[in-house]
Amino acid sequence: MAKIAKKIKKNAPPPEGYTKIEPTLKKLQGRLKDAQTNQNAADKTKSKTQALWPIYQINHQISRYVYDMYYKKKLISRELYDWLLLQNYVNADLIAKWKKQGYENLCCVHCILIADKNHKNPCVCRVPKAKLVENNESDEKVKNLQCITCGCKGCASTD
Numbered sequence: 001m002a003k004i005a006k007k008i009k010k011n012a013p014p015p016e017g018y019t020k021i022e023p024t025l026k027k028l029q030g031r032l033k034d035a036q037t038n039q040n041a042a043d044k045t046k047s048k049t050q051a052l053w054p055i056y057q058i059n060h061q062i063s064r065y066v067y068d069m070y071y072k073k074k075l076i077s078r079e080l081y082d083w084l085l086l087q088n089y090v091n092a093d094l095i096a097k098w099k100k101q102g103y104e105n106l107c108c109v110h111c112i113l114i115a116d117k118n119h120k121n122p123c124v125c126r127v128p129k130a131k132l133v134e135n136n137e138s139d140e141k142v143k144n145l146q147c148i149t150c151g152c153k154g155c156a157s158t159d
């Protein structure tokens with residue numbers, strides 16, 4: 001993680017520019033809340049992990065939005081970006097990975113954890129589709145590829 005340039009406190013009011021991103025941020029957070037509520041009332045047809053997929057995916061969306069606004073579009077200030085990190089609006093670990101080559105599209109940090117209980121390393125969603133074909137995996141497997149942790153359908157940089 002890059003060092004925080006100007007010290008900003010967690011309880012500081014939102015820095016300038018916040019109003020620009022607030023509507024999108026609030027919309028996504030609303031969706032996250034709904035997903036969390038739905039997860040508690042998870043229907044029996046879904047497994048426990050599957051019920052978590054929407055939560056992973058929305059968390060990813062929120063982090064991606066802020067990441068794009070700061071690193072790609074350069075529409076928000078460092079101060080605002082740091083403030084958002086402090087509010088835990090975004091997943092700093094995930095964003096740190098996106099800056100690395102080969103991890104630009106990483107779905108969630110769990111998928112690269114070797115010790116993650118759900119799958120052996122590397123997670124199937126991290127394997128490029130071309131590689132699966134090369135390994136003579138069935139079309140069915142390539143087509144229906146989905147990570148059991150977060151429901152990712154493939155997040156290799158080349159996909």
Ligand SMILES: [Zn+2]
Pocket residue numbers: 106107108111125126147152153154155156
């Ligand atoms: Zn993935």
Ligand SMILES: [Zn+2]
Pocket residue numbers: 110111123124125126147148149150152
């Ligand atoms: Zn995965």
